[in-house]
Amino acid sequence: MTRIGRVYLVGAGPGDPGLITVKGRDCLRRADVVVYDYLANPALLAEAPPAAERIYVGKSRGRHQLPQEEINALLAERARRGKIVVRLKxxxxxxxxxxxxxALHLREQGIAFEVVPGVSAGFAAAAYAGIPLTHRDYTTSLGLVTGHENPEKKMSRLDWEKLAGGVGTLVFYMGMANLELITRELVRHGRSPRTPVAIVRWATTPRQQTLTGTLADIVAKVRAADFKPPAVIIVGAVVELRQHLAWFEERPLFGRRLLITRAAEQAAVFQQMLEARGAEVLSVPTITTRAPQDWGPVDAGIAALPNTDFLVLTSTNAVDFFFARLRDLGLDARALGGVRLVAVGPKTAAALSERGLRADLVPESFQAEGVVELLRAVGVAGKRVFYPHAELARDLIARELRALGAEVDAPVLYRTLMPEQGGAELRALLEKRALDAVIFTASSTLENFVRMVGEDAAHLLEGVALASIGPPTTRTAQKFGLTVHVEPAHSTLDDLIEALVDYFTRTRHEPGMAHQG
Structure with a gap:
């Protein structure tokens, strides 16, 4: 039976990938083909199946990747092949x-389609800039105008008299090239030159910038600031409320470009935590995790769990690899009956909790030394301790616990390797002075970073803040002649982020930071 294709016209929202609708995301996850625009966040493409065809048809002022007629034909052609096509706009x-x-072209061609609305750029730009488009004390009318119409319909032919006097708030899309005309015509038709104006560019993204003025002076301000598209123009008294309601650009890490170096499978959550504080986050992994070359020692330790007193796990990676191996052996959490679970910190404890297990012991100091001190206090003489660990982990836990009289089984649970790719990308970011900080959450990430960047890493990092999750990583940095600017009191991601906030709050107006934008 021939499969019938369908086209979904999906609103991608204004830039923040979190603003796509649930239905829009679900359409992406079923797509065979994604046809996407210049202003659709590329991060959304990751929602589509790996095998889905991805076709860029972006259009920006003066540059058309594909004419509209060809885009229309492309949508119909892929649908006729029986494909599920998402037109991401x-x-x-x-x-x-x-x-x-x-939509009209698809209907004419007999192609089934659905429309999935999205958050319009004008509404989102205003909200993220702290401007309510309507407010009963200011205005209850709102007008949306395109500032870059079809060439056959000049803006000068708009009903400027009604726009100037009959609508409280005006939102102009794609109007930067016609800003001078817009302001002139509004004033000429009766709008006060003192009317507040806000221009929001790259709205809802970490690159967002907002410029405010009046109809009388906004053109000069735009020229002085070299304010470029894509931007939305908001005209009306409600712009005054921005001074009270701005929130997005006031987040503590807003405008800061941070690089994280964690393994790809661990980067997403950390990235989200930093972005919630306003940072623009780039991720270039300097480590990748792999299974051990020989599972034999780990399997022997798992077989001995009925006679084991403590299981020590010192990272979320350790939790992931350990439980994956249990599953491969046909076992589950029941194999841990009678074993006391030791987690190095709250994130590792949380990883256990996700598997329905509660950590029995979590040290106050979230590093190897803290684990040793905790078990010293509990007493491990004559006890069996199973400590599966990363290949390059320090031997401190095993060595110290043996000195306390414990029987310690410490096999390699996983390896951390340096990725084959990424060095050129790291160098390019540093050479462009494109970073405010580089964050290291383990000694291995830092060592591999230096190897990937090259011998002149210290020189390239001048003016960039280095953040270390704790003393061992800081000591590794010092070994390479690097200065650590940020180190939290406790070795957790939450504390590391708070330390970054504190650092950038203190250095907000100091010179020498990396280029912003």
């Missing part, structure tokens, strides 16, 4: 997005 498909034209 910035903002909302039916708000100045030419989605109506695409």
């Amino acid at each position: 910035g903002g909302d498909p039916y708000v100045f997005g030419r989605g109506g034209e695409e």
